Amino acid sequence: MIAQVIDLDVESIYAVFLQRVRELVAGRNMGLVGVHTGGVWLAERLRKDLNVAAEVGVLDVSFYRDDFAQGGLNPGVRPSRIPFEVAGCHVLLVDDVLYTGRTVRAAMNELFDYGRPASIDLAVLIDRGGRELPIAPSVVGRTIEVPDEVSVVLIRESAGRLHLTLEQRARA
Amino acid sequence: MPDPVQNPQLNADGELHHLLSLDALPRGIIERILSTADSFISVGSREVKSVPLLRGRSVFNLFFENSTRTRTTFEIAAKRLSADVFNLNIASSSAAKGESLLDTINNLTAMQADLFVVRHSQGGAPHLIAGHVSPHVHVINAGDGRHSHPTQGLLDLYTIRHYKRDFSALSVAVVGDILHSRVARSDLHALRAVGVPDVRAVGPLTLLPDGLDSLGVRVFTSLEKGLAGVDVVIMLRLQNERMNGALLPSASEYFRKYGLTPEALRAAKPDCIVMHPGPMNRGVEIDSRVADGAHSVILPQVTFGIAVRMAVLSIAASSARFR
Numbered sequence: 107m108i109a110q111v112i113d114l115d116v117e118s119i120y121a122v123f124l125q126r127v128r129e130l131v132a133g134r135n136m137g138l139v140g141v142h143t144g145g146v147w148l149a150e151r152l153r154k155d156l157n158v159a160a161e162v163g164v165l166d167v168s169f170y171r172d173d174f175a176q177g178g179l180n181p182g183v184r185p186s187r188i189p190f191e192v193a194g195c196h197v198l199l200v201d202d203v204l205y206t207g208r209t210v211r212a213a214m215n216e217l218f219d220y221g222r223p224a225s226i227d228l229a230v231l232i233d234r235g236g237r238e239l240p241i242a243p244s245v246v247g248r249t250i251e252v253p254d255e256v257s258v259v260l261i262r263e264s265a266g267r268l269h270l271t272l273e274q275r276a277r278a
Numbered sequence: 279m280p281d282p283v284q285n286p287q288l289n290a291d292g293e294l295h296h297l298l299s300l301d302a303l304p305r306g307i308i309e310r311i312l313s314t315a316d317s318f319i320s321v322g323s324r325e326v327k328s329v330p331l332l333r334g335r336s337v338f339n340l341f342f343e344n345s346t347r348t349r350t351t352f353e354i355a356a357k358r359l360s361a362d363v364f365n366l367n368i369a370s371s372s373a374a375k376g377e378s379l380l381d382t383i384n385n386l387t388a389m390q391a392d393l394f395v396v397r398h399s400q401g402g403a404p405h406l407i408a409g410h411v412s413p414h415v416h417v418i419n420a421g422d423g424r425h426s427h428p429t430q431g432l433l434d435l436y437t438i439r440h441y442k443r444d445f446s447a448l449s450v451a452v453v454g455d456i457l458h459s460r461v462a463r464s465d466l467h468a469l470r471a472v473g474v475p476d477v478r479a480v481g482p483l484t485l486l487p488d489g490l491d492s493l494g495v496r497v498f499t500s501l502e503k504g505l506a507g508v509d510v511v512i513m514l515r516l517q518n519e520r521m522n523g524a525l526l527p528s529a530s531e532y533f534r535k536y537g538l539t540p541e542a543l544r545a546a547k548p549d550c551i552v553m554h555p556g557p558m559n560r561g562v563e564i565d566s567r568v569a570d571g572a573h574s575v576i577l578p579q580v581t582f583g584i585a586v587r588m589a590v591l592s593i594a595a596s597s598a599r600f601r
Binding site: 166170174177181183185186187193215216218219221 | 293313319324325328329592593
């Protein structure tokens with residue numbers, strides 16, 4: 107049940123996010139890797155705005171999640187694809203919302219199965235706190251505080267416009 | 279709630295719990311297996327070819343009948359999921375000493391097995407085991423008697439979808455010893471289940487079972503007519519032991535009438551693909567020029583089989599006991 111939907115202005119958050127990513131990258135050659143699904147949209151947009159030649163990598167971390175025994179396999183798993191050599195690469199890992207850090211943990215484990223990167227930075231549009239693992243982002247678009255039972259979701263319209271919504275999760 | 283007696287493969291939520299045969303498997307589950315396999319294909323091309331999904335789980339390969347390819351690809355699939363894999367060649371051990379099938383299963387369950395991959399010469403053996411194991415244990419049929427070989431049927435579907443993209447306008451011919459083939463049975467069910475409009479069974483009358491019409495399968499005894507305009511040809515292995523009975527005159531006679539030669543293949547579409555579950559009898563059911571030719575996708579089938587088995591193992595294992 108969705109009790110409340112509040113729109114956050116994604117474009118203004120993205121503008122801050124882009125500026126901070128630009129400062130982090132600072133002309134370096136970095137490989138962009140997006141985490142399905144929102145992270146991929148953002149990585150593709152960063153690629154365009156930063157004039158990165160290499161295609162973005164795509165990670166679906168379903169095979170690396172730590173809750174397989176409880177939740178089973180995600181029925182909508184999609185192929186991961188890294189179109190560049192990970193070994194020796196400075197990787198910029200991009201995701202929409204950072205929460206417990208478990209998805210980032212899974213994404214880093216998966217990245218290492220492609221090769222040994224020179225470094226990994228993490229860029230997230232939204233940091234909502236609530237970390238359960240020692241993971242810290244290099245770039246954050248905006249930090250927000252929301253209660254545990256609210257989920258923050260990035261949505262893309264067919265025209266490509268991004269929306270952030272806060273949804274009240276039904277209690278189990 | 280699905281009746282567990284009606285469909286022992288599904289749990290109370292309608293999820294895949296055991297894979298026993300394809301004839302009662304909902305199309306949605308078949309499609310989920312194929313799309314999950316897509317994701318495992320990309321894992322196979324990486325430097326590290328394994329993912330940690332089944333870490334700490336024990337997969338027992340129980341082969342009461344010999345098999346190299348199927349056992350090996352199941353073993354590779356389970357290892358790429360990071361499971362602990364144990365291969366038991368039962369044919370030469372406990373069963374030979376007179377232990378009953380269910381006693382064998384009880385003993386292995388006591389060794390904390392999570393999944394059993396079962397190959398047995400008796401049709402229905404995997405069903406019997408599935409009805410007997412603890413609720414958290416999963417059973418995957420790796421071929422039982424003449425009954426079913428569901429992962430072969432699924433990997434054949436995967437192969438067809440890989441090359442032809444869409445099932446909805448295809449003609450597919452299954453050629454050879456349909457009567458004794460569990461692969462044929464699984465393929466025919468699978469092809470109908472995903473909506474292939476034209477499914478054909480081609481072979482000598484003595485090797486065609488009754489009741490194919492009721493499956494929606496068209497029957498041909500002429501190879502040329504059966505292959506006319508098809509997109510996919512699935513050849514079946516002719517088991518040597520069939521030659522000794524009254525069903526067939528001789529291997530050379532069979533090859534002359536039903537062997538897939540480049541000349542015979544001309545009846546099919548120019549871009550058709552040729553499949554074979556292996557092991558092949560070159561010069562009996564298939565000519566080497568076809569087996570090794572441009573239309574053959576026989577070796578990719580083996581590679582796809584690993585990804586499909588990874589999908590089956592991980593999906594079955596994710597119908598958790600907790601839910």
